Amino acid sequence: MTWLPVVAGLLWVFVTGFIEDTYSTEPVATPLTDTVPWPTTFNLGRAATAAEIKSWDIDVSPNGRGLPAGQGTAITGKIVYQTKCAACHGKTGEAEAGVKLPAPVLVSDTVFVGRKTNTIGNYWPYATTIFDYVRRAMPYHAPQSLTNNEVYAVTAYLLNANRIVKADAVINANTLPRVVMPARKYYVDDDRKGGAEVK
Template sequence: MRRMIVFAALGACALLASCDASPSAADPSFGLGHTPTPARLAAIDIDVDPSGAGLPAGAGTSSDGAVVYAAKCASCHGAKGEGLAPVPPLVGRTPDVGYDFARADRAPRTIGNYWPYATTVFDYVRRAMPQNAPGSLSDTETYAVVAWLLHENGIIGANAEMNATTLPAVQMPARGIFVLDDRQGGRPFR
């Protein structure tokens, strides 16, 4: 038994001694992946910020969105956005705006009681929905679904058209509960 332990230890030492501890000057990508083309970068550079920068051309209304939602969203989120377990609800204003989500984190966070910017709803729907085909909605379909969601949450009127001008102007009920993180000090990170 002792002999096996000694041979195992010597083998481990030999293996460690044969390893080069210095960084390799070889390809840092290890031969994986490739440099994306400008066209590929443009296709994935679709972020939208709270001011509306990055919103594409197109427009949609709640009535247009009801059709798209029924066809592409309701199977997971429910016919009225009520959520189907385990998918959370999208529609609802309970608990009311101002509810302390930090202290009672089990309350549902819906578009009507939690999301601070309508442009963020657009950005998320555009990138991640529907779950079985993320990014498959056209810009017009995305505007329409977002208009339907905002209308169902009582945020916009039934005939309001959402587009690159009107969407950033929507005042979300929960906008005031979010504060700018302007802390100073501490160790910076990148």
């Protein structure tokens, strides 16, 4: 009867192998496919009108392309700033001791290396960016509510407060692109056009 343990052992191996193959706990890979095709439209919102698109097509390039007619000086800009900007950026745009401003400070020294905070005077490379950003997004509670003259004036005020232009300097579409920002020399133009040189 020595063959009985051998047969029983073989039977055990067969049965356990069958059970493992039948009730395997390994996940079965199932290919993922879309069961419902994408609709041509989700019926959300509406197409923007030509007037709406034009109202947002107001970007200004570093070379001044896109700047509108109008002008302003720091003298008139100070009034606009105190009326419509100071509540968030402080009385003069500078940090105030013991005061936590709800928005970033805009004025500080014009030192790029070793600066404590990024401001218009010590970090921004192009003066036209001031006009572009203020016209597009400020004041925070009422963006695009300033006239072009008010935006030019506030731009002049901020440039003067950062000791970049004189108080009586007239800022407009011709003069603003010519303002050389202190931090400009620390930036390198991206002259890549696409292709092999793009790493």
